[in-house]
Amino acid sequence: MKPEVLITHTLLPEAMAYLKKRVNSEIGTSERSLRRRDLLRKIRGKEGLLSLLTDAIDREVIDAAGELKIIANCAVGTDNIDVGYAREKGILVTNTPGVLTETTADLTWALIFAVARMIPEADRFTRAGEFKGWALDLCLGREITGKRLGIIGMGRIGQAVARRARAFHMEIVYFDPLRLNPNDEKNLRASFLALDDLLSSSDIVTIHASLTPQTRHLISKEKFRLMKKEAILINAARGPIIDEKALVEALQKKKIWGAGLDVYEREPAIEKDLFKLNNVVLLPHIGSASYETRLKMALMAAKNLVQGLKGEKPDNLV
Ligand code: DGY
Numbered sequence: 001m002k003p004e005v006l007i008t009h010t011l012l013p014e015a016m017a018y019l020k021k022r023v024n025s026e027i028g029t030s031e032r033s034l035r036r037r038d039l040l041r042k043i044r045g046k047e048g049l050l051s052l053l054t055d056a057i058d059r060e061v062i063d064a065a066g067e068l069k070i071i072a073n074c075a076v077g078t079d080n081i082d083v084g085y086a087r088e089k090g091i092l093v094t095n096t097p098g099v100l101t102e103t104t105a106d107l108t109w110a111l112i113f114a115v116a117r118m119i120p121e122a123d124r125f126t127r128a129g130e131f132k133g134w135a136l137d138l139c140l141g142r143e144i145t146g147k148r149l150g151i152i153g154m155g156r157i158g159q160a161v162a163r164r165a166r167a168f169h170m171e172i173v174y175f176d177p178l179r180l181n182p183n184d185e186k187n188l189r190a191s192f193l194a195l196d197d198l199l200s201s202s203d204i205v206t207i208h209a210s211l212t213p214q215t216r217h218l219i220s221k222e223k224f225r226l227m228k229k230e231a232i233l234i235n236a237a238r239g240p241i242i243d244e245k246a247l248v249e250a251l252q253k254k255k256i257w258g259a260g261l262d263v264y265e266r267e268p269a270i271e272k273d274l275f276k277l278n279n280v281v282l283l284p285h286i287g288s289a290s291y292e293t294r295l296k297m298a299l300m301a302a303k304n305l306v307q308g309l310k311g312e313k314p315d316n317l318v
Pocket residue numbers: 053074075076077078100237285286287288289
């Protein structure tokens with residue numbers, strides 16, 4: 001008999017076909033995201049759960065399941081899951097590392113350029129029929145080539161962002177609680193700096209850390225005070241790493257030059273005042289959103305799920 005699983009949201013067709021052959025699945029929803037009460041009802045009696053980062057898999061959900069063996073998250077981040085509690089109950093948790101690294105690094109660079117060269121603003125200006133001819137002082141952005149890039153979180157994605165920075169002859173500095181070995185630092189041409197030193201000296205600061213109790217509000221009101229007035233802040237990791245209210249204030253008072261956000265503190269809610277600001281570019285959490293990558297993520301999560309249900313060690317155990 002095939003094991004019973006809950007897939008909280010319909011996956012791409014290839015991943016659904018893979019799962020159909022191997023498990024009996026109930027689909028949570030094909031709409032935006034599964035409502036809490038439906039999640040609590042549908043999880044009952046399931047052995048496996050394939051979740052998205054928008055599903056809060058906490059104690060209540062885990063307890064409601066009863067006999068859960070594995071939670072396969074279709075994301076590299078697992079901050080939506082109470083991993084500690086799952087572990088206590090002997091439930092495996094898996095994620096999808098690696099496959100989204102390059103795609104997320106690409107998007108980070110798209111955000112850097114969008115902010116530095118004011119691309120969305122210039123597009124709005126042109127569409128509004130405001131372009132009356134070349135002007136020396138029109139849409140004056142900030143240079144990227146040769147500047148100092150500060151990377152917070154030098155894991156897979158941080159390193160992929162650093163590799164791209166070399167093409168722009170940037171000076172790369174990074175902060176991470178786990179310092180890279182000297183060889184990796186040399187290959188990436190990246191130097192380690194304490195967080196405050198990185199913040200006070202970087203022209204572009206980009207966040208690639210996981211969300212943990214230690215990184216929540218890592219970028220606070222005090223940290224904005226350290227940053228350069230010309231600095232650009234990018235977040236394509238997790239929203240709560242930045243105190244969003246403090247960011248609004250920093251942008252309003254021009255304590256920094258601009259920001260590019262793919263993630264938000266209370267996603268999908270966004271601080272209303274951000275919408276009023278021209279010095280911020282806002283994206284709807286699309287860091288890994290290419291067809292190829294999302295398919296790899298879905299297939300990886302599906303494979304992890306099936307491995308766990310068979311009693312094998314899943315490839316991507318957290
Ligand atoms: C992840 O996998 O954690 C990303 O945020 C999805 O883009």
